[in-house]
Structures are given as C-alpha cells and as structure tokens.
Amino acid sequence: MATSKAVLILSVLVMGLTGCKVTTSDDHHYPDSGGFVSGLFYDARDTGRHYPTNSWALASDAEACRGESLYFETHSGRVRVYGSPAYSETSFRAAASELERRIDGVLSRFQLRWSDFVEDRSAAAPYPRQVVGCLSPEVPHTEFVSASMGAVAFNPYYGQWPYETGQIVAHELAHFIQENLSRYDASYSLLPYWFAEGQSVVVAGEPIAPVYQHYDYDPLWDVTPIDAANAPYRFEHYGLAYRYLEKANGPLAMTVLLEMVQVLDWDGGFYGEVSTGESGAFVEAFNSAGLVDHRNNYLSFQRFRSDYHDLLNSSY
Template sequence: MVWWSKTWAKGGLILAIIMLAGCKVSGTTSGSYYEYGDNYYSHGHFLDARDTGHYFPAASWSLNKASQACVGETLYFETANARVRVYGSPAYSDTAFRAAATELDNRIGGVLNKFRMSWQDFIVDRTAAAPYPGHLIACLSPSVTSAELSSASLAAVAVAAYPGSWPYDAGRIFTHDLAHYVQENLGRYDSDHSLLPLWFAEGQATVVANEPVASAYQHYDYSPLQDVYAHSAGSAIYRYEHYGLAYRYLERANGSLAMTLLLDLVQFMDWKNYHPGTISSGEERAFVEAFDAMDLVDHRGHYLSFARFRADYHQLVGASY
C-alpha cells in the first residue's frame, strides 16, 4: 500500500513513498471443478447501460480480442461496493455474472497487496486513460475457454462464461491474470501494446500467483531474458518457471515495491512520450530507461543496469545461491 507522487525536475525523477498497512483476501475452490455456494456470492445489482449510461468500453487499444466480445452488450452486474462490473450477454445465467464478479472482487485486493498497493492506491496510480478508472471491468466472453478461464487487458478482464466448468485451480488463474491487469494499468498510459518484455510480465504474474519458480541452480536450463515477445518465445513447457526465476531475482534484491515503482515509471515515460520505440534486442526503450533510472541492484547490492542484467544473467543468478 503506497501513496506517492511523480515529479520530473532538472532531468531527475523524484519519488516520494509513504508505506501504509496491508490486507488479505481469500476465495473458495474445491473438488475437480469450481464450486461456489450461493451464500458466498458478492452482493450487488443487475443494471442496464441504457439506463445508467455506463456502456462497456469500446476503444480497441485498451481491449484484447476476447474482451471485445462485450462491446455493445448493455447488461451488467455491479458489486455492492461498486468496485467490479461484469458485462455479458443476457443469454448467460445470473450465476455466471455473480461468480465472475465474486472471484474478481475477492482476489483483486490480494493481488494489489503483492504490488504493495491498496485499491484506492491503484485507482490513483492506474492510467487515467483507462475507461472507468474507478472500476474493475470484466466481460463474460465466449472466446475464453474454461481451461484458459480469463484473459486480461488494460480496460477489462475477459472471463469464461460457464462457472460450472471452471477448473479447480480457478483462483490461481484469476490471480495470475489479475496481476497482468494491474501491470497493464500501471505499466502503460495510452500505448496500444504492452511496454513490458514477456519474461518480466509473466515472471511477475507467476510470483504474484505463487506458481512454481525454477530453482536458482537450474538457471542454465533456460535463458528467459531472450523471450521479449510471445511470438518469438521458446517452446519449453517449463519456461514460465524461469520467467519467475528472473523476476524473483530482481524482487529479492530490490523488494516488490521497487518493481511496482518500475511499472509506474514506465507509465510515466509513456505519458510524457519519453524514449519511444525499441532497443536493438527488442525491448521497449521506455522499459529499459525506467529499469536503469530505478537504480536497481544485484544480490550483492551493486548497481544493476538492464544491459548488465541481460548480458550477465546466468552469472548473476548462479552466484546468488
């Protein structure tokens, strides 16, 4: 939980940070498939955008293909705390709307806790270009399978529409994708694509969701920092564990709050249009410049530039255990 401000002055960035207290949330899954008793559903109301004027976001730059399925849908369920809105076709059951809203509402606080933020901090620090910046928007989408379960973009989280077939580890999958939702909102302003390299985005989401992370002594099994984009990434099934290893190295040396501030500095550079484009190895220049400006350190406390981390990754991780 952090309140802080950003100022660009005399070529330097001043980050003032005040730490506040945290909170915990939990959800419910059991058996082979998702189960949720009626008593556990979040309270709320079904509403229609034609009455409220709160239409599903339509800007394509802020949505992925899965969430675009709700463009034009007017029916939505809003939780009583007004934090989550789930849009979808009236052909879907009331249970589908309530189950999606409940999972997202229950888990977003725990995810933000890993980013050292509260919900109010997130509202303040997320991109102001996001539609409905005070709400978590979701879409019951036919494009999302029950196995995939959810898919996050800056404006909305797309969710599989049939909770009866959600997998038993639905909570973990929601947590992972909500981490991507937070990244999207903290790590870009109005760019039409993510500014984070694949290894960082997936590594952070892996750690936030408490998914398996490769052991440091296994570092030579894979070179995660080579995977900048999804379309050019390796095919090893265990690569996500190595993305988690690369990210965890940075977090252990610098703290999770520093990783959140790194995301916000990337957003700041996107807002100001500082350092657009990519460097020769493919990473977004805004990410690389933010990484270097954060004065991150290695496991021995020595300054760690992005170029050094990329070039000496195996040496650094190998010496850290």
C-alpha cells in the same frame, strides 16, 4: 503511499532522464453460489455506463462485450461484469465475486491498496475506479481467464471453471494491474513477456524454477510470446528471473518501475524498441530506477540481460 511513490518517480526521472500462462485441470469446482458477493444487475442503456470501446485497452477476448448493455455491479461499486443475457446469473455473480475478493490480495503483492491503485492507474484507462469484467465466448475453458488493460475476460460457462480458479484469477489480475500501472495510452504492452509473466507467476504463488536450474532456460530472450520456446517449464524460469529482481530490490521497487514506464509513455519521448526488442520506455525506466543486484551493486538492464546466468550462479 501513492504521494511518496509519485515523488520518488519524479526524482528518479530527474536524475535519470502481455500470451499468458494458464494451467487448468479437467476437474471443475462448484462453490456455494450463496457465498457470492452481493450486488445488482443494471442496463447500460439506463445508467449510461457502457462497456469500454477503446480497442487499445482491450485484448481480443475482451472485445466480445462491446455492445452488451447488461452488467452486474458489486455493492462496493468496484467491480462490474458485462455479458450477454443468454449467460446465467450465476456466471455474472461468480466472475464479479472472484474479482471483488481477490483484487485486494493481489494489490498487496504490489504494495498497493485499492485507493493507491485508483490514484496511480492511468487516467486514460476506461473506468479507472472500477475493475471491469467480461463474460466472453472467445475465452476457451482451457484458458478460463484473460486480462487486458481495460477488462478481465472470463469463460462464460461457470460449470467449466477449474479447481485452480483462485490462482488463475490472481495471475490474470496481476496482468491487469501491470498494464494499468505501466501504460498510459500505448497501443501495446510495454513490458517484456518474461517480466510480465514472471511477475504474475510470483504474485499468484505459482511454481518457480530452483536457482540451480537457471542454465536450463534463457528467460530474458523471450521479449514477446513469439520469441518463447515450446517448453512448458519456461514460466517457472520467468518467475525465477523476476524473483531475482524482487528479492534484491523489494516489491515496492518493482511497482515503482511499472509506474516509471507509464510516466515515460505519457511523456512520449521513448517510443519504439531498443535493438534487443524491448520497449524503450521499459529499458529507460529499468536503468533509471536504481535497481541493484544481489550484492547491492547497480544493475542496468543491459548487464542483467547479458550477465543473467552469472548473476544467478553467484546468488546461491
């Protein structure tokens, strides 16, 4: 699968050439700790597998584990969770279990298997064959999880984890996958805020606005979190905008789009932003990916942005 996608990316290029939503309750869950995945604790001073230090790949929450040598690794070797020895063994095991158990399901929504992800993930990413977690005191219990390219940060106090744990972790793992597929070594996310959040909403199975309500919000104007209006239902509209693209083109086309953004970042010829604020790499990839609208007509990014409401209005 990965090889065929690589060929598709190259052929298209030849022809054509990150604030998160979190909703938690005040209730907490306490699953049986005996159900955690198996693994062992290690010390990076013995193994040499130190926590990533690349600031461009870590969000501020995830930087809290710099210098921490203790980590728990699942027996599969796919997941490591770093943190202070002051945190409970249960917190390490719980975070590792959430990552280990949910990564395959989230990858499947991107039409990927674990081996595909490892192959397609940026070679510049820290530990490209592992998902790295961090027990971080910088993540408040109201947010619970925060993902970046290098690591997924968890609130370190297991007793404060919410009932919605699974859905929130899936949402953040979607961000983790997005960043790893769409960036090579850019110092910031190359994806528009609405796209990153909309895809994560769809992947996590969170509520999406009904199509007939599309006039209630203009999601494509939210290029960065700073652009977003103070409307909690905006995430439902990000999901609506993304779902329109996925429904017309399929989830694999959306994954190929992310990979094309990474190739353009690696190529280095599309630095900076276009006049509307999106990264040049994203807009070029969107226009080169051969995406279509619901009537199977070619859809450029510029037309999607300017005609968004007309397109949604005629799609139902």
